[in-house]
Amino acid sequence: MKNILITGGSGFLGRNLAKKLKNKNIFIYDKVQPNYKCKFIKGSILNSSKINENLKTYKIDTIIHLAASLGVSNTEKKPSEVIDINFLGTLNILKAITNTKVKKFIFASSSEVYGDNKKKMIENLDLKPKSLYGHTKILGENLVKTYSNLLGFDYLIFRFFNVCGYGQREDFVISKFFKDIKEKKEITVYGSGIQKRSFCHVKDACNAIVLTINKKIKNQIFNIGNNKEPISIKNLAILIRNNSKYKCKIKFIPFKKTDRSKNREIYYREPDLRKIFSMTNYMPKINLIQIIKEYTDQQLI
Numbered sequence: 263m264k265n266i267l268i269t270g271g272s273g274f275l276g277r278n279l280a281k282k283l284k285n286k287n288i289f290i291y292d293k294v295q296p297n298y299k300c301k302f303i304k305g306s307i308l309n310s311s312k313i314n315e316n317l318k319t320y321k322i323d324t325i326i327h328l329a330a331s332l333g334v335s336n337t338e339k340k341p342s343e344v345i346d347i348n349f350l351g352t353l354n355i356l357k358a359i360t361n362t363k364v365k366k367f368i369f370a371s372s373s374e375v376y377g378d379n380k381k382k383m384i385e386n387l388d389l390k391p392k393s394l395y396g397h398t399k400i401l402g403e404n405l406v407k408t409y410s411n412l413l414g415f416d417y418l419i420f421r422f423f424n425v426c427g428y429g430q431r432e433d434f435v436i437s438k439f440f441k442d443i444k445e446k447k448e449i450t451v452y453g454s455g456i457q458k459r460s461f462c463h464v465k466d467a468c469n470a471i472v473l474t475i476n477k478k479i480k481n482q483i484f485n486i487g488n489n490k491e492p493i494s495i496k497n498l499a500i501l502i503r504n505n506s507k508y509k510c511k512i513k514f515i516p517f518k519k520t521d522r523s524k525n526r527e528i529y530y531r532e533p534d535l536r537k538i539f540s541m542t543n544y545m546p547k548i549n550l551i552q553i554i555k556e557y558t559d560q561q562l563i
């Protein structure tokens with residue numbers, strides 16, 4: 263891996279990954295200007311010829327494709343945008359690889375592909391997504407495998423489980439709770455808060471990606487997350503409130519008054535990490551209290 267193009271590299275995962283990778287020749291391709299120093303190409307993944315031109319100009323050998331439309335409220339409200347960016351955008355990039363030096367393609371998929379499940383989610387489980395976003399990620403995975411077969415590049419597909427950390431978008435749950443606290447509002451929990459999540463610090467997630475790349479593993483799908491502390495959203499709200507200076511009230515609101523429907527909600531989400539552990543020894547290190555402390559230290563609350 264000499265010359266890498268990261269789509270969506272201005273985003274949360276992309277900027278953390280770009281810092282973690284030691285390569286000098288990383289090019290960030292995004293429609294939004296990054297807030298860190300890097301080689302930046304402004305463009306949309308919907309512009310196939312611009313991607314093809316840049317792959318050739320910078321002799322790109324590895325694409326890390328992170329650009330996507332995500333976030334429940336965003337994706338539920340804009341179904342056409344989700345299909346355009348997550349499906350057609352991925353197709354565009356794959357088509358743009360023809361006649362270039364690209365040898366490796368890394369695709370950011372999501373735990374949303376599994377839908378709801380009462381047990382830990384393992385990579386070979388039947389995929390039953392509840393959301394359009396989850397469906398577009400399955401389409402993306404299948405496109406990557408098809409084009410890998412057609413064009414001969416290697417691929418890695420990562421299904422991320424609730425990656426978080428300070429600096430994440432404010433519509434993701436931990437950031438949202440801290441925003442409520444900072445604004446001295448009540449912390450708002452959707453439904454009764456029984457839905458469980460397993461949070462993985464972005465540094466652990468990036469470490470998993472780098473470990474997998476360094477082992478030169480090819481053509482595999484991996485769950486990436488942290489399965490040590492699954493927690494209900496209600497208990498997460500309590501933990502965050504108890505660990506911040508302001509003891510805000512916690513308010514529960516019915517799903518019908520939120521941006522998501524009850525039927526779309528995932529009630530249990532925990533990754534089975536045996537595959538990535540057996541192939542790379544990946545072990546998440548940052549626990550929930552450390553994640554919360556990062557926010558309270560940064561926001562002084």
Ligand SMILES: NC(=O)c1ccc[n+]([C@@H]2O[C@H](COP(=O)([O-])OP(=O)(O)OC[C@H]3O[C@@H](n4cnc5c(N)ncnc54)[C@H](O)[C@@H]3O)[C@@H](O)[C@H]2O)c1
Pocket residue numbers: 269270271272273274275276291292293294305306307308327328329330331332347351370371372373421422423424425426431
């Ligand atoms: N953060 C998580 O917990 C999580 C979980 C599962 C999957 N993922 C996947 O990981 C990837 C990165 O997520 P993130 O948390 O960094 O999201 P993010 O929203 O912070 O970053 C996404 C980036 O994609 C860019 N982008 C969107 N549309 C584009 C377009 N048409 N052309 C060019 N750039 C475009 C945005 O400007 C943004 O910088 C996504 O593919 C997401 O689906 C993330």
